[in-house]
Amino acid sequence: MIQIQNISVQFGDKKVLNDISITFEQGELIGLVAPNGTGKSTLMNVLMNYLQPTKGNVLFDNRLSYSSKSNEVKIHQFVSMMPDQSDLYNHLSGREHLKMFATMWKSDMKLIDETIAALNMGHYVNKKTGTYSLGMRQRLCFAMQIVANTEIMMMDEVMNGLDPNNVEIISKILMQKKAEGKLIIIASHLLDNLEKYADRIFLFNEGKLVDANEIVEGFSKATIKTIRVKKMHEKLKETIKTKYPFIEQQTLVSEMTLLHLPSSEPQLLSELTAFLVEHHVVDFAFGKVTLNDLYALYYHEVI
Structure with a gap:
């Protein structure tokens, strides 16, 4: 010790x-x-x-x-x-x-x-x-x-x-x-x-x-509360803010946008998936905030 x-x-x-x-x-x-x-x-x-x-x-x-x-x-x-x-x-x-x-x-x-x-x-x-x-x-x-x-x-x-x-x-x-x-x-x-x-x-x-x-609260817990979207358009970000005001957004220096959900309810995940596909977004993934994400958020740089 x-x-x-x-x-x-x-x-x-x-x-x-x-x-x-x-x-x-x-x-x-x-x-x-x-x-x-x-x-x-x-x-x-x-x-x-x-x-x-x-x-x-x-x-x-x-x-x-x-x-x-x-x-x-x-x-x-x-x-x-x-x-x-x-x-x-x-x-x-x-x-x-x-x-x-x-x-x-x-x-x-x-x-x-x-x-x-x-x-x-x-x-x-x-x-x-x-x-x-x-x-x-x-x-x-x-x-x-x-x-x-x-x-x-x-x-x-x-x-x-x-x-x-x-x-x-x-x-x-x-x-x-x-x-x-x-x-x-x-x-x-x-x-x-x-x-x-x-x-x-x-x-x-x-x-x-x-x-x-x-x-990031609960970083070490393996809970699916984040959607990671590559190079999301600013207009779509604004649309999401209006439609889903309870979802926190963070964009990293790598141009990856993190959408933090208040919970991992299947219905909400399904609805967001459909929303993104409807807006021609196909390069996204569900998961937790990664350590690389956290580093970029905290130090504003990418390893």
Whole structure:
């Protein structure tokens, strides 16, 4: 468990983190979403004690904080940050990197072969990492954290440079680790994927963490209350406002218009479908507000 207590980080006149207080529990997968430079990596660096906060404290397991070097050593026995590709040693093989991490965290060496198999790394893991592609290096970095097998895992852009197949493989492993009771915190720009497996998703606004459910009520619930229409004409938007004044409209920078229904009654959905078809609109879909939608609404930009 991590308790973040009134954490602030300021660089000159810029307050990157602004009095954040929140608790993350074991068995949770936390998603952090925001444009670059808004605080995701800064928060992780504070949690790892790579960066001293201007104010506040981080408490682990209800007892340990970074109050001394000995405490930091104890915390880093059960807390890890996924290594960056720049941390790899080009003259060592992938397997040697995995052995190094398993040894450093005194984890079960059986995890090495299990992780190699799960990530389909067997055909290159014994080669020097200097010969690896970006995707191979990224898988190795993820594998290194998995074999460390810490109770708390932090990952910054874990899916970078990976093809859809490997994204799904890593997602499956993350869900397995969550089921084991690990606390996993992920900062990511792959929003579709993050939305599938995160228990809670937070966006950043002026140094604060904002729960996605505070931006769109019931965001995390799988209820069909939104119709997504591509490139709707302004005249039709006005017609809908007149005919259905109880329906909230939002148009994203991607030119996608969201029609938020007060309920998911079949009769209302059927009536709206007929209305749209009658007005020659065929490119629409029913569903919930997606994380990509939410990002565009909140930051007025598209990933």
